[in-house]
Amino acid sequence: SQQGEEDPQALSIQEGENATMNCSYKTSINNLQWYRQNSGRGLVHLILIRSNEREKHSGRLRVTLDTSKKSSSLLITASRAADTASYFCASVNQGGKLIFGQGTELSVKP
Amino acid sequence: DTEVTQTPKHLVMGMTNKKSLKCEQHMGHRAMYWYKQKAKKPPELMFVYSYEKLSINESVPSRFSPECPNSSLLNLHLHALQPEDSALYLCASSQDIQAGWITGELFFGEGSRLTVL
Numbered sequence: 001s002q003q004g005e006e007d008p009q010a011l012s013i014q015e016g017e018n019a020t021m022n023c024s025y026k027t028s029i030n031n032l033q034w035y036r037q038n039s040g041r042g043l044v045h046l047i048l049i050r051s052n053e054r055e056k057h058s059g060r061l062r063v064t065l066d067t068s069k070k071s072s073s074l075l076i077t078a079s080r081a082a083d084t085a086s087y088f089c090a091s092v093n094q095g096g097k098l099i100f101g102q103g104t105e106l107s108v109k110p
Numbered sequence: 111d112t113e114v115t116q117t118p119k120h121l122v123m124g125m126t127n128k129k130s131l132k133c134e135q136h137m138g139h140r141a142m143y144w145y146k147q148k149a150k151k152p153p154e155l156m157f158v159y160s161y162e163k164l165s166i167n168e169s170v171p172s173r174f175s176p177e178c179p180n181s182s183l184l185n186l187h188l189h190a191l192q193p194e195d196s197a198l199y200l201c202a203s204s205q206d207i208q209a210g211w212i213t214g215e216l217f218f219g220e221g222s223r224l225t226v227l
Contacts, residue, residue, distance in 0.1 A: 033216075042116075042200060042220040043216075092212050097155055098155070
């Protein structure tokens with residue numbers, strides 16, 4: 001079964017706006033990861049946040065983790081057309097496997 | 111640019127064919143993975159190799175047969191596939207697995223787009 005659920009499923013914004021994507025998971029985790037996938041391409045790792053961390057930054061990306069609510073969010077600030085992609089959260093389940101959420105399809109219009 | 115190379119990029123095969131997907135990484139990673147991804151869906155884990163040994167098989171049908179000839183190479187042998195097996199097959203690697211748990215980031219290849227007629 002899928003470990004993570006994401007919302008929204010699709011998000012359309014204008015360039016320069018911020019984009020926020022949310023992820024919920026079901027079981028205790030060691031870490032939670034976010035990946036980006038351009039259409040028809042492989043996945044690219046964006047950021048990893050450990051279970052003892054609450055917030056992490058990387059460039060225009062900000063990830064938060066709330067283990068009490070079993071949820072995480074990815075914020076992309078000052079979005080660009082090149083940010084158009086699908087974004088997946090992924091967490092390691094109790095079997096030690098990295099399982100992906102359903103993903104958010106982000107469209108950034110110039 | 112990805113450091114995980116997958117070949118071929120595209121493959122069309124009939125249901126009676128035998129073909130193989132290949133994956134190579136030169137990052138010194140000791141864990142390698144096969145994921146299957148259908149359109150508009152997340153990747154689904156198929157197999158995990160750790161130190162060249164199969165550590166996870168997600169109840170994948172036997173028409174998919176993985177092989178890890180050495181620490182840099184991972185193959186997926188395909189035989190008697192069905193049209194519903196058409197998908198993007200993604201290979202990934204990570205530094206290692208600790209006590210059977212994935213602890214770090216995965217590096218993905220660009221995938222092999224498989225179409226079964």
